[in-house]
Amino acid sequence: MEENEGILINCPACNGIKTAHSRIKTEKIPYFGEVMEASIVCDVCGYKHSDVMALDQKDPVRYEIKISKDKLSNRVVRSQSATVSIPELGIKVEPGPKSQGYISNIEGVLNRFQNGVKQALTLFPENEAQKNAKIILEKLDKLLNGELKADLIIEDPLGQSNVVGLEVKKRSLSKEELDNLKNNFTIIDSTDQ
Ligand SMILES: [Zn+2]
Structure with missing residues (x-):
């Protein structure tokens, strides 16, 4: 899996303007299919959130x-x-x-x-x-x-x-x-x- 800077968005927690990195990556899990992992991390307040979704x-x-x-x-x-x-x-x-x-x-x-x-x-x-x-x-x-x-x-x-x-x-x-x-x-x- 590769890490990247993602795109900058406004933070949903501290409302900082473009202080949060929004990243999406996909991973193929054997016998399951493609899974998308989405995360948000704010540089200012430290807010973190992540979730995974199956694409099927x-x-x-x-x-x-x-x-x-x-x-x-x-x-x-x-x-x-x-x-x-x-x-x-x-x-x-x-x-x-x-x-x-x-x-x-x-x-x-x-x-x-x-x-x-x-x-x-x-x-x-x-x-x-x-x-x-x-x-x-x-x-x-x-x-x-x-x-x-x-x-x-x-x-x-x-x-x-x-x-x-x-x-x-x-x-x-x-x-x-x-x-x-x-x-x-x-x-x-x-x-x-
Ligand atoms: Zn924040």
Whole structure:
């Protein structure tokens, strides 16, 4: 993927005149198709936003993969509309106004969870919250070094996300699952990536 300066636009956050770089790049993901990644970064206030879109029309979809060390480099496309969860760890990122779409891999998804939990550690000083967050961080470490296995689930009502790999279980979302996704609220989402 090549980086470029993009075009300069007015910043949607600080209203700076042509202070924000707007970049668009496309990437071909095997077995999925062409994905467009769009980002805005403001030089003045630091505002950042990114999202990914599949260029073909897609259907509601659910991906499930058992995380293990040999799958850390499996490609993951997470669009803004997707819910990402690891039920065994009780963690979930849901779509919200601050959600970022990204193209990464399973290791990158785990790193984003680590950052989200670390952010939560600074926001919630209560003992119970701190204890839970530290347990989750330990389990994320174990997933990263192969001592633990757990399922990663990505549910996307717009079908814009993808997990690549032979062992990935892919199916469409039921109507009930779709309704549940729509009624949820953001629990953890990391804003600064
Ligand atoms: Zn700005």
